Structure formats: structure tokens, C-alpha cells
Amino acid sequence: MRPYALKAGEGWIFDYVGVDFVVKAGEIGRGRTMAVVEYTTRRGEEPPEHVHTTEDEIFYVLQGSATFRCGDQAFDVEETGSVFLPRGIPHTYEIRGDGDVRLLMLTAPANEDASGGWGGFVTDIETGGTLRSAPDGPS
Numbered sequence: 001m002r003p004y005a006l007k008a009g010e011g012w013i014f015d016y017v018g019v020d021f022v023v024k025a026g027e028i029g030r031g032r033t034m035a036v037v038e039y040t041t042r043r044g045e046e047p048p049e050h051v052h053t054t055e056d057e058i059f060y061v062l063q064g065s066a067t068f069r070c071g072d073q074a075f076d077v078e079e080t081g082s083v084f085l086p087r088g089i090p091h092t093y094e095i096r097g098d099g100d101v102r103l104l105m106l107t108a109p110a111n112e113d114a115s116g117g118w119g120g121f122v123t124d125i126e127t128g129g130t131l132r133s134a135p136d137g138p139s
Contacts, residue, residue, distance in 0.1 A: 001031060006135060011038070014129030019045055021129065027107070027122040035107045035122040038062070043095040050090065055107040055120040057085045059093070064101030068093045 011022040024036040035055075040063075049069070059068065060082040068075045068083045070091040075083045085091045095101050107120055 001029070010135050012126070012134045013132045014125050015132055016125045016129030020132065021125050023122065023125065026126050027109075027120055028126050033109060035120070037105045037107075037122055037125070038103070039105070040100050040102045041095065042100050043098060046094055047092055049092040052087050052107075052120060054087065055109055056087050057091075057121075058106045059083050059085070060104040060106075062102040062104055064099055065096045066093045066101055066103075067096055
């Protein structure tokens with residue numbers, strides 16, 4: 001791995017399930033221990049309730065607001081707020097309001113062996129999405 005810097009809006013941009021995900025740091029690769037993705041979403045694009053068995057997630061709300069549900073708990077998160085969603089618990093979110101919501105999502109593997117990536121949600125984006133653009137430099 002080598003260090004790199006990305007400008008605003010720059011990253012590996014994948015169209016996945018109709019949403020453009022900007023991968024700032026992916027899961028696939030030797031020694032990866034976290035992934036970072038930025039994306040903009042709106043009402044009607046929320047994911048169904050689901051479970052991640054391989055990673056914990058943190059969402060940081062850059063713009064807008066959403067209600068995150070994790071198990072039997074609900075968290076109203078406004079702009080510049082964040083929520084931690086541990087692996088193994090069903091979760092989803094609902095957009096509040098009619099405007100766009102911009103999210104920064106960080107994932108970290110649940111296991112200690114991330115030598116080739118850990119096959120989580122960001123891997124799904126990287127392998128199942130359509131790469132629309134990529135910055136110069138390392139991935």
C-alpha cells in the first residue's frame with residue numbers, strides 16, 4: 001500500500017443499485033482494515049433491512065438527516081452527526097425530508113485476517129458495480 005490524497009468528489013466512482021458510490025478507500029487489497037465511501041441518496045433509495053456479518057459500520061451525515069434503525073433501536077441523525085452500527089444486528093435507515101442526504105460511511109472488518117479484503121458491502125460495490133471513473137494513482 002502507498003499513501004494517496006483525493007480531491008473533493010474524487011475516488012473510485014461506482015454505479016451500484018442506481019446510486020453513485022465514491023470509494024475513497026476500498027476493502028479489496030492486502031492489509032485493508034477499513035473502507036471509506038461517500039455517497040448522496042434520497043428518499044426511496046434506502047436499503048432494505050439487512051445484516052453485515054463481516055464488518056461494523058459508521059455513518060457520518062454530511063448533509064441532511066436520516067433515522068437509522070439497528071435492532072430495536074432508532075437514532076435520528078442530523079447533519080454532522082454520526083451513528084455506529086455493529087455487525088450482526090439487522091439495520092437500515094430512512095431519509096427524513098425531501099432533500100438529498102450525503103453520507104460518509106466507514107466500515108471495518110470483524111475478523112483479524114483482512115489480508116485480501118474481507119468481502120463486505122464495499123467489496124460488493126467494487127465487484128458488482130459499474131466503475132464510472134477512477135483517479136490517477138494507486139487503488
